[in-house]
Amino acid sequence: MTIQYVGVVGSGTMGSGIAQICAQNGYYVYLYDVNDTIVQKSLYSIEKRLQKMVEKGKITKKELEQSMERIEACTELSNLKACDVVIEAVPEKLPLKKEIFRQLEGVCSEQTILATNTSSFSVTDIASAVNTPERVVGLHFFNPVPLMPLVEIVKGFKTSEKWIHVLLRFADSLGKEAVICEDTPGFIVNRIARPFYNEALKIAGERLASVEQIDIIMKKAGHFKMGPFELQDLIGIDVNFSTTESVYNGFFGEGRFRPHYLQQRMVQSGKIGRKAGEGYFRYEN
Numbered sequence: 001m002t003i004q005y006v007g008v009v010g011s012g013t014m015g016s017g018i019a020q021i022c023a024q025n026g027y028y029v030y031l032y033d034v035n036d037t038i039v040q041k042s043l044y045s046i047e048k049r050l051q052k053m054v055e056k057g058k059i060t061k062k063e064l065e066q067s068m069e070r071i072e073a074c075t076e077l078s079n080l081k082a083c084d085v086v087i088e089a090v091p092e093k094l095p096l097k098k099e100i101f102r103q104l105e106g107v108c109s110e111q112t113i114l115a116t117n118t119s120s121f122s123v124t125d126i127a128s129a130v131n132t133p134e135r136v137v138g139l140h141f142f143n144p145v146p147l148m149p150l151v152e153i154v155k156g157f158k159t160s161e162k163w164i165h166v167l168l169r170f171a172d173s174l175g176k177e178a179v180i181c182e183d184t185p186g187f188i189v190n191r192i193a194r195p196f197y198n199e200a201l202k203i204a205g206e207r208l209a210s211v212e213q214i215d216i217i218m219k220k221a222g223h224f225k226m227g228p229f230e231l232q233d234l235i236g237i238d239v240n241f242s243t244t245e246s247v248y249n250g251f252f253g254e255g256r257f258r259p260h261y262l263q264q265r266m267v268q269s270g271k272i273g274r275k276a277g278e279g280y281f282r283y284e285n
């Protein structure tokens with residue numbers, strides 16, 4: 001099977017990045033979101049990122065135009081009916097994701113691969129929402145999608161191997177390094193990453209160090225590119241908190257994955273990071 005048409009459901013942080021790299025690599029993309037204002041904003045952000053690449057001499061103006069022409073914004077799910085693969089990137093809410101998959105099953109052909117970009121939910125659980133779980137796969141990109149080289153391909157309990165092979169080739173064509181993962185809480189990367197955020201939150205919560213100090217220490221001494229707080233701001237504190245909650249629940253309340261109240265307060269206050277203009281730090285969007 002050759003992938004030509006890609007559907008992306010949810011045009012936020014991840015969906016816009018996924019749409020961008022697909023279009024840049026020659027795929028035709030249907031980028032879907034709940035309303036036109038949101039999806040147009042996403043198109044604008046993609047064009048802005050491509051424009052920066054033109055300024056840096058990484059792509060030509062013509063390539064920018066061709067990539068943008070390959071993306072069609074839409075607000076009707078039925079527009080995705082001819083897609084070979086649909087990648088869901090809606091907020092990390094299980095009932096929402098299941099509902100999207102139910103709707104996609106009604107719209108797409110039986111040969112369409114239904115992929116989820118979930119950070120932390122069980123792919124097997126999401127697949128249980130449809131009658132054809134063998135074509136449901138986790139395709140977990142990292143933020144920012146155009147820059148991060150890794151993608152986790154997650155096998156649900158009923159996922160067919162043939163789709164895994166198609167997605168391996170697809171990931172390769174996008175210039176990504178793919179790793180195949182079993183369907184366990186947080187897969188590989190998010191499981192390893194939980195203590196990085198949680199210990200930092202505990203230290204800040206106990207007022208042993210400020211968020212600025214912790215970030216500086218991790219960068220200067222640990223040689224991390226970003227500290228745990230600026231990284232949460234980039235990811236979205238809401239998204240990060242949901243991931244921690246579901247990894248914690250996925251391991252049936254194992255203490256080392258327990259979420260921290262400080263992160264919950266940030267979400268409750270609406271200070272959820274760069275996308276809101278404020279998280280642990282302030283941003284001018």
Ligand SMILES: NC(=O)c1ccc[n+]([C@@H]2O[C@H](COP(=O)([O-])OP(=O)(O)OC[C@H]3O[C@@H](n4cnc5c(N)ncnc54)[C@H](O)[C@@H]3O)[C@@H](O)[C@H]2O)c1
Nearest residue numbers: 010011012013014033034089090091092117118119143235
């Ligand atoms: N942000 C990250 O760093 C990151 C990294 C890897 C994976 N993920 C996962 O990717 C997914 C999306 O995360 P995000 O950060 O892009 O979220 P986001 O909040 O930036 O974007 C979500 C988008 O989905 C749209 N949406 C909401 N309801 C919808 C519906 N019913 N139909 C279609 N679109 C709908 C929203 O309008 C929004 O544009 C989540 O599952 C998240 O866990 C996020």
